Amino acid sequence: MYKIDKEKCLGCGGCTITCPKGLNIGDDSRAQVIDEEELIRAGGDNVCPYGAIVLEDDEIIDEEDEEEKSSY
Numbered sequence: 001m002y003k004i005d006k007e008k009c010l011g012c013g014g015c016t017i018t019c020p021k022g023l024n025i026g027d028d029s030r031a032q033v034i035d036e037e038e039l040i041r042a043g044g045d046n047v048c049p050y051g052a053i054v055l056e057d058d059e060i061i062d063e064e065d066e067e068e069k070s071s072y
């Protein structure tokens, strides 16, 4: 799952130009992910030149665990 590292995000808005359906600038003047599928299509973490878009592997593992549990 992609997240914005609020410490690294400059609020420049570059990512919202590259991927307007996937990201916008929130009330905190930092980017926020609004549609992860769109963000993935646009290039995922490559959309931000400052490394502020990060992929959080832990949550993907958690989701896989939940899928396994629900299949029993």
Ligand code: SF4
Residues within 6 Å of the ligand: 004, 008, 009, 010, 011, 012, 013, 014, 015, 016, 030, 031, 047, 048, 049, 050, 051, 052, 053
């Ligand atoms: S995520 Fe990157 S490109 Fe988007 S506003 Fe923040 S610093 Fe700019």
